[in-house]
Amino acid sequence: MSQSGRKGTVRVILKAPIFSQYSLVGLRTFLYDIETSSGVADTPLVVKMSYQVVGRMPEDKVLAIAHKAKVGHLPKAYMTRDLWKMSDGVRQIFYERSKELSENENEIATYEDRVLRALGYTKYLPSKNLFSKSVKFIPLMVDQMLDCLHDLRYKAHILHRNISCHNIMYEIRDGVPYFILIDFDLEKLVEDDGDPSMVPKHRTGTLPFMAHEILLEMVHKDNADFKPKVVHRLRHDIESLLNVSLWSTMTMPVVHDAKQKKAI
Structure with missing residues (x-):
């Protein structure tokens, strides 16, 4: 992988898988613990791999814009690399075959080309593990995430568009949780008036946390x-944050120990 601001490449070894998810629009996301061939950072790192639409701004560049605008509560990205495109494999073969067999253009099987991108950043802690022990930090999480979402929108002109329990992590700073908003695969740059710089093709988000207005439009x-079509606004992300906070009051961690599971 390429390290930001430095020449050469970093060898990355994938370790235990941490998380995988298939989103509404087929955006497959995988998260792994990693080891690197050199001292990239002083803290443990993870690598996130996900399929993004070709032409969409890579997540490390989105984060760079947000960091430059002095938006807080964001992850620090260290490494990045584009691995391969769907058009490099079987999808393109089916497309070419369909093109040969179809009598007109309307019958040709099409697909949205995507690229598998890898991003290495600091390993943070899942917020659900924190809230499964106590709900007292939920107001702090909401307060910090409201600041983050507001600054993203008005300082960096970015909408996250996928606020979920999996995308809000935390670390401990000075003995207090400091929450981090991750996963900008579905972000959208917006104009000063809040309209998207480009009209998105899909409704985005994680289903249990999506804003009611967007869900209605999907139905x-x-x-x-x-x-008419709903334009994703900051208020939709804030509503998703409300849904995350409600979910956080009821969440429980996955327990594998039989005795502990019985005690719970």
Whole structure:
């Protein structure tokens, strides 16, 4: 992988898998513990691999914009690399074959080309582990994330668009949780008035935490009488944050020990 601001490459060894998820729009995300061939950072690192639409701004560049705008509560990215495109493999073969067999352009099987991107950043702690022990830090999480979302929108002109329990992590600073917003694969740059710089093709988010207005549009998307398409705004991310905070009051960690599970 390429290390930000330095020449050469860093050899990365994948260790234990931490997390995997398939989102609404087919965005597959995998998170691994890693070892590196050199001292990249003083803290443990992870690598996130996900399929992004070709042409979408890479996450490390999005984070660079946000950090430059002095937005807090963001991860520190150390390494990045584009691995391969779907068009380099089987998808393209099927497309070419479909093109040969189709009588007109409307019959050709199409797909949205994506690239598998790897991003190495600091390993943070899952917020659900914190809230499974006590809910007293939920107001702190909400307060910090509101600051982060507000500054993203008005300082960096970025909407996250995928606020979920998995995308809010934390670390301990001065004995207090410091929450971190991760996973900017579905972000969108916006203009000063809040309109997206480019019209997105998909509704985005993690289903249990999505804003009600966006969910309604998904349900009625084929209804000609339904109101025009909803533009994703900051208020939708804030509503998702509300849903995360409610979920956090009820979450429990995965328990593998039989005695501990029985005690709970």
